[in-house]
Amino acid sequence: MTDRELPDHLHPDTLAVRAGVARSQYGENSEALYLTSCFVQPDAESSARRFASEEEGYTYSRTSNPSVTGFERRLAALEGAEAAIGTASGMSAILLMAMGLLKAGDHVICSQSMFGSTIKLLGSEFGKFGVETDFVSQTDVAQWRAAVRPTTRLLFAETPTNPLTEVCDIRALAAIAHDAGALLAVDNCFATPVLQRPLELGADLVIHSGTKYLDGQGRVMAGAICGSQKLVDGVFAPLIRSAGMVLSPFNAWVVQKGMETLSVRVRAQSANALEIAQWLERHPAVERVFYPGLPSHPQHALAMAQQDGVGGAVISFSVKADHPEQARRRAFHVIDSTRVCSIATNLGDVKSIICHPASTSHGRLSEAQRLAAGVVQGLIRLAVGLEHVPDILADLSRGLDTLA
Incomplete structure (x- = not known):
């Protein structure tokens, strides 16, 4: 039929x-x-x-x-x-x-x-x-x-x-x-x-x-x-x-x-991500936030033109540190302090997922390749899901606040 x-x-x-x-x-x-x-x-x-x-x-x-x-x-x-x-x-x-x-x-x-x-x-x-x-x-x-x-x-x-x-x-x-x-x-x-x-x-x-x-x-x-x-x-x-x-x-x-x-999920997750990215940008323990929906993103204008004016649902951010070893420890601390976010390497899920790219998705690359891609030891990737945003902010605060 x-x-x-x-x-x-x-x-x-x-x-x-x-x-x-x-x-x-x-x-x-x-x-x-x-x-x-x-x-x-x-x-x-x-x-x-x-x-x-x-x-x-x-x-x-x-x-x-x-x-x-x-x-x-x-x-x-x-x-x-x-x-x-x-x-x-x-x-x-x-x-x-x-x-x-x-x-x-x-x-x-x-x-x-x-x-x-x-x-x-x-x-x-x-x-x-x-x-x-x-x-x-x-x-x-x-x-x-x-x-x-x-x-x-x-x-x-x-x-x-x-x-x-x-x-x-x-x-x-x-x-x-x-x-x-x-x-x-x-x-x-x-x-x-x-x-x-x-x-x-x-x-x-x-x-x-x-x-x-x-x-x-x-x-x-x-x-x-x-x-x-x-x-x-x-x-x-x-x-x-x-x-x-x-x-x-x-x-x-x-x-x-x-x-x-797909549409309702992506748009709702993107709205959550924008709110979280804005909060991360203000946090004293965060060195830099990478999110196309922020005016601070180098390609913000291009992203808004190509992506229907929406930044998407993936945020990466780096923690402040004096050297790579400390940066890795601090990134691990933030990740390990979460209780709501899943520590995993997938993205696009309705559950928020947090990971350390340098040791997971880009772990098989050489250090030179990772640095060329901008994947430093203090970098954390957060794929934002559909949880209540204040719960995710509290989850991130648990580790970040101790670094500030």
Whole structure:
């Protein structure tokens, strides 16, 4: 049973609830979950045509599954993309993108402020196969332009970055990429399509870790690439069919349901984050606060223009200290003094999560790489949830007040 066709030009909040719905013959209102590894074929000839991609139809869940299709269609609608392809995690989406687009001798320009695992994957692992990557300043457009080579195939940035919330100019980077005959990919994990739609600003691909805000409750792993139908169908789908970094039907179903509340969650968490960031900026034990919603943020004006006037829900802040060892001890003290915030490394959850990036998300990088990314020992990242704000402030005060 096919759901009625949705009208054109629906608001994203409506698409988050209604896009990607294909009802079964039973007419269920909530999306069905298809927990099956394979699909029975009507006959051998139909089976042959479907496996040869000559006829539409599901064959094997490593290739496609109705639950995954629903997730992909909903996310594509939210991002304003022609298509999306689900993957097992956010990092597997980056792996799929790189494997699909790059070969030996190709060159990538990447922000030096990217998530630590992204830096390791592109800088180390793909280097083994002859792909060269230059890491440049997230915010200095001139460095991106100067790094372009005849072999440049991809520019890759996340905005805001993890953990310092640096914001890049998507339009400017898109222009540089396209002038070089390359593609621009943007990791939109922090902002989500609620606040920012990179494709509308000129990007070619959008990367997601569905594990974060798309799910919103820290339940499952998921990832996705959004982009043109040509790239999804012609480059990524054939590769994922062979490589197998596929999104499980159950995880796809969970994240698709999570997206129904994406807008209300992200906006409420962002409002909480702004209030907490303003409080942190006034605290005597805090050296600096990194949050795009604050006028003190170096890219505040750009962030407000690109992110629908909202700063997002992730704050990083550094504690005052005389040297790195003391800074690490003080950061650990603040984290260990919390009783409400979860000490973990995820983000996007309705539960506030606090962590020490230098020893977790960026712990596998060298000290030089961490410093280049601005990840110092006194830095703390707080992914703000939906708790009562005064309770979070009291939780942070427990450790910070003893340092002042």
